[in-house]
Amino acid sequence: MKILMKIVLVICLMWIVMPVSGQSQARFPKPEFDTGYVQPDPSTPEPRALAMDYFDVFVLILVLSLATYFAIRRRSRGGILLLSVFTLIYFGFFRNGCICSIGAIQNVALTLFDPNYSISLVALLFFIIPLLFTLFFGRTFCAGACPLGAIQDLLIFKPISIPVWLRKGLGLIPFLYLGLAVLFAATGTDFIICRWDPYVGIFRMDARFIMIVLGVAMLLIGLFVARPYCRFLCPYGVLLNWTSRFSKYHMAITPSSCINCKLCETSCPFDAIDIPQEQAPASARQSDLKKFLVYLLIIPLLMGAGAFIGYKSHVFLSKAHSDVYLAELLIKHPEVKNDIDNLDVQAFLSAGETLDTLVKKAGVIRAKFKTGSWILGAFMGLVIGVSLLAQTTHRKNDDYRPDKGNCYSCGRCMDYCPVEK
Amino acid sequence: MDTEQKIKLVNRLVAGTAIFATMVAIILLLNYYQTSKLDPVESGVIGALVERLDQEPNNEALKLEIRQLDLLARKAYFTSAWQVRTGGFILLFAGILLGILLKILYDLKASIKEPDPEELDNQAARKNSTRWIWAIGGLVFIASLISAYITQDHLANYDDFKLAQLQAVESETASNEIEVVELGVGNEEPGIGNEDAGVGNEEPGIGSEEPGVGNRESGIGSEERDQGPGTTDHGPDPRALGPGSSQYPFFRGFMSNGVSFHKNIPVEWDGASGSNIIWKVAIPRHGYNSPIYWDNKLFLAGGDAEAREVFCYDRNTGEMLWQKLVTDVEGSPAKAPKVTSDTGLSAPTMATDGKKVFAIFGTGDIIAFDMNGNRVWARNLGVPDNHYGHSSSLICWDDKVIVLYDTNNGGKIMAVNVNDGKTMWQHKRNNRISWSSPVLAEIDDKMVILTTTDPLIAAHDLKTGEELWQVECLMGEVGASAAYGSGLVFGANEYARLVAIKPGAEPEIVWENDEYLPEVATPVESDGLLFIGTSYGVFACYNALTGEKFWEYEANQGFYASPIIADGKVYAIDMDGLMHIFALDKELKVIGVPKLGEKAVATPAFADGRIYIRGNNNLYCIGQK
Known part of the structure; x- marks a missing residue:
């Protein structure tokens, strides 16, 4: 296993090296002498066709629907896994991580505070649609439609359980990140979510050196701390967490009644299962x-x-x-x-x-x-x-059930449940 | 296939994929190393061949060889770059495959973990969580508070900053005024005046050969001089020479405005065959400065890393009258500053007042000789921090030599005394470096110096150096100087714009245009027509009053030399040495395009029936034979 770890490290190092060559090629100077070659007029690249942007919205809805179907109706971890792979390839590597619902927070903030800025309908839809799905079905967006979630989820190797006190403490960070992102976007300062997206450099195979290092570091951490960005940084996760708490049709660990067999207790790499609790004295x-x-x-x-x-x-x-x-x-x-x-x-x-x-x-x-x-x-x-x-409230709980706010609906726990429908 | 067999199979697949990915990674590293080492732009072979081509510019076989080598190197480079990129994708997919296989292997080996036998102490966990929320929340607040208290608000200090800047300017102006007074006292010393007067008397009658000089020596000329600013006994006031002036005392001639009043200027010649070439002499040392003359003495300067020199020729015969090295200047750097070959160390044009001749070099050395080549004074103004090389030409007026000294470390315009080189006034400039030259103009009965730089066009009082007005309108690396005519000041620079400014206490931009802009050549105005020569070969004529373009003309080569108006025609020599002669008219009329036979970037000097052109290697006198 150590050898395998070394191989993974080598691959990660390769990812660091590749963008450097890309940059040097882009800055290659033209010949110093006259060749008779007529330099073409530099022109602005054609913007992506609007129809293709709407196609992205269509794909998002399709993927969200399938993720919801796999998580709630079909109860198929395999289906969600395949969907993650598709999302990673399409929204990640093909669409270079943009547009994404996480970054769309900033577009919404800017359009609310800057009268000169008009948000595109596509950005608005990318912001709203996952929230709407989450409001009814839980965070199926995180399960199969988010490229950032997908790349982390696929690289969970040997997850460790994070103590609850640390989770609660670090859980403040996404709120701070969300607040800063809105502040900077509303003042027209910067889109910090995009600038400091650790995975976009990997999707694009090109980024500042520091961002590549950050991305690789996050992936390495993610081998053992499952989905570190989703849990301790993602500002969109704050909104999804809130809306998911109200979801009526959230996925369940067991298809019928929980028999408290404890088989699922350690199945969640994100520590998002509420275990049964007695009434407090x-x-x-x-x-x-x-x-x-x-x-x-x-x-x-x-x-x-x-x-x-x-x-x-x-x-x-x-x-x-x-x-x-x-x-x-x-x-x-x-x-x-x-x-x-x-x-x-x-x-x-x-x-x-x-x-x-x-x-x-x-x-x-x-x-x-x-x-x-x-x-x-x-x-x-x-x-x-x-x-x-x-921390002052204690709820009696009889069953093993997902923590609706923090559950990503990935479906891992469902495979552990022996109860038949 | 049972689970053990599956594990064995996946194990093998993992090992195979890992070996493949590692090999691709190693190949990629080697390829990247090779690509970074084989930079075709830094190729020593091509560099050597290009150097050879500089010496043999017409060697077509050599050109072809360079092109082929360059193409080969580029192909190799881009092929390697393509390999690195493609290999990167292969590695990425191998990595993904490896990840999936590892995941499958892990899942196959996985077994359900037993739950922790110890019950979670919910109370204790909540207590711990509370502590950590306090700790991390507190940390965020404390860090914010610390950052708030260690941060300085410089915007709040802006008023103080402005006040300090204002005081600094006032203080500077005050000290400049004091300098003028002190040096003015020096001028009253009888010895200097007498000495100059003596020099002036040494050359009687030379000027009287020319028609316009009669005015200078008449009582009218003297009266005008007495009324002029800063009137002294130091040589003739060029304004007193009148429109018939025969002299060409500095860059772009009389009044430095690019308008010559000489007549019978030739329109046909051929350097190669010698047609209408009265004489031609090789210039001993390279330089880009333009010829000037006073009476029969023509001056040029040359300079390189080895030495800097001043040359004096008999302008009637081309005979070298004297040649002086610029040495032993106090403060001069032991090693010449690094400059680019297209500017060199001797780009500024000299200036003369008829008694002395002044030269400045890229080393910061400024020197004065009398008309017989005897050194009068020399000083170093500080080595200019100039990435191309200092190129601003000198102007001489009354008892002052005007020096525009814009560098990367700040700029200044100064006047030094013609007799001893001491600073008479100096004005610091809050602008970027420029390569333009000061230009004289008489505006509202006051002699002013016009300057162009990034970001402004400014006017300074010739007497005190005080800035009279400025307009922020230029940007970039300003090489072209200002022009004045029809009551307007014109300034332009490539990648910026061409502007016409109505000067005054509150100057205003009358019109602006950005179609054709000069890089080096200074615009010229006469009779309501403004002419622009660009470095990419377009020569354009505008209505000076409205900015309306009358015509444009395209030469095969660009213009670095400034156009000059003489004898009802516009003379513009391109970098290939072709003189494009146009009628001074709002209709395009090309009168002729005679060839010099060698490249030229210096601005020609005009005399009656004569043109003096500095080519890259030779000095030519052109006229009707």
């Missing part, structure tokens, strides 16, 4: 109630503290915007104007814009950050408060 219930009330009172305080910290952080966060960064650079280091290697500065100088105008633009952006940052801080305070609140 009366003393514990009283203590939980007190804690519940305390945390209920603390939540506004946490939100206030978060809003204050967010407000204070707006200067720091706004530096991610190129105009703010450039304006501050030119104020702090005016001599940088003479640095011909600083392309940002030279592009600004070449555009003929004055520093006054740039500073004004930067001021407008900073004002947006001022508002957005305190809202983000308050949101994080609320998330922390609600997460604490959730």
Whole structure:
């Protein structure tokens, strides 16, 4: 098995090397002497036909429907596996990981806050359709229609169980990521979900070196920690988690009644099975109630503290915007104007814009950050408060059943259930 | 097939796929290494052949050999690149296959794991979770707070920044004014004035041979000079020479505006056959500066990494009157700065006031000789940080030599005293490097210096150097200088735009155009017509007042030399040495395209019945034989 691990590592290293050659080819200079060859006029590549974009929407609906069918009706892990392979090939390698529902969050955020930006119908559909499916059938999108989920799911090798306390703690990160992604998109700063997508470099066979390293590292981690991106980073997962909790037709481990045989207890690599729980003793219930009330009172305080910290952080966060960064650079280091290697500065100088105008633009952006940052801080305070609140509740549970919020409907557990329909 | 047999089969498939993937990976690594080593652009063989081609530019067989070698190298490179990419895909699919097989193997070997016999302590787990939520949530808040308090808000300091900038400019202006006063006192020293006067008297009568010089020596000329700014005894005021001036004292002639008032300019010659070539002499040292003359003395400079020189010729015979090396200049670098071959170390054109002649080089050395070749003074202005090489030409006016010194480390325009080379005024410029030259213009009865750079066209007071106005309208690597005529200032640069500016305290852009833009050649205006020569061979004529294009003409080669208007015609020499002569008219009328017989990038100098052209290797005097 160690040999196999080494082979996997070698392959991963190869993936790092390949994009480098691609980049060098792209920058190949033309001959220095006249050859008589007429250089073609550079032109903008034709945009992808709209019909093909709608075809993507059709494929998404088809894959979601099949995933739902395999998870709920057919109860076929094999079907979901094959669907994952198709999704990986089509939405991953063929469509280069774009468009994707995760990134569509940013398009939606930008269109809500920037009147000059109009979201495409395709992006909107990619954002909404998985949520609608999840609202009724659980996270079948994660099971078979998400290329990021597929690449991770197919490479789960020997998953280890993550302690519940660590899961709960790390579970705050996707909320923060979601908040930052919305803030940066709404202020027109950046689409950070796309920029820092660890797998898109692998889909495209080309990316910055750091992103390739990040992607390979995530895949290696994913060999043992199943779906690390989905569980501890994915901002779309936050929305899917919320909607999935209300899903009426979520897949079940057992096709009829659970016999508590415990066979499925360790089958989920994502620790998303709720095991049977006894009723808590009366003393514990009283203590939980007190804690519940305390945390209920603390939540506004946490939100206030978060809003204050967010407000204070707006200067720091706004530096991610190129105009703010450039304006501050030119104020702090005016001599940088003479640095011909600083392309940002030279592009600004070449555009003929004055520093006054740039500073004004930067001021407008900073004002947006001022508002957005305190809202983000308050949101994080609320998330922390609600997460604490959730730890004070104890629900009696008689059966082994999926944790609706965190279950990806992958169907692994169903194969372990001996109960016939 | 039972499970054991399946496991055995999958095991073998896994091993086979793994070996295959490893082999592909090794081949890919070797191929990538080979591709990175065999860069055809860095090929030593092709480089050597290209060097040989520079010496034998007409060797067609050599050209063919280079092309074939280059094609071969490129084919090899792209084939290797294709192999790397294709191999990458094969490796990817092998990796996927390996993953699937491993998965199947794992599933075949898998057995149901027994549940943890210990019951999960739900209370304890919730307690732990609460702690970790506090810890990680707290960490996020504390990290945000720390980042908030260590971050500096530079935007909030913008007003202070502007104030500091303003104070710096005021302080600079104040110090410049002080310098002018101090040096002005120096000018009152009787010795200097007398000495200059003496030099002037040494060459009596030369100018009187020319028709326009009579005005200079008349009382009218003297009166005008007395009224002029910064009037001193230092040589004649070119304005006093009048339209009939016979001199060509700096780049683009009298007033540096590219308009010559000389007559009987030839329109036919042939360098190869010698037709209408009065004389031709080899230039001892290479340079791109243009010829200038005063009376019968014509000046050129040359320079390379070995040495820098100034040459003086008899413009009537081509005889070399004197040749002086530029050595022992205090502060001059021991090793010449690295410059590109298309600019070199001697691109700036010299200037003369009729008593002294001034030259500047890419080393930062500026030197003055008297008309007999005796060194008067020399100094180094600091080695210019200029990635192509310093190319801004000199202008001489009254007692000042005007130097535009834009470098990568900041720019300045300065005036040095013609007698001792000391700085009279200096004005720092807040702009990028440029390669253009200062241009004189008399606007609203005031002598000003016009400059072009990235991002602006600016006017400076000739007397003090004070910036009178500026308009931000250019960008990129500005090589073309400004032009002035019909009451408008014109500036243009390739990849930017052509603008016409109405000068004044509040200058405004009257019109702009971006169809044809010069890279090096300076536009020229006369009689309401503006002419542009581009580096890609298009020569265009515009209505100077409205920007309407009257005509365009396409030459086979581009224009680096600036066009000159003389004798009712426009003379524009292209880089192949073909002089395109057009009528000064809003209709395109090509009068002739005589050949020099060698490449040329310097701007010609005009005299009555004569044109002086610097080719790449020779200096020509052209006129009716």
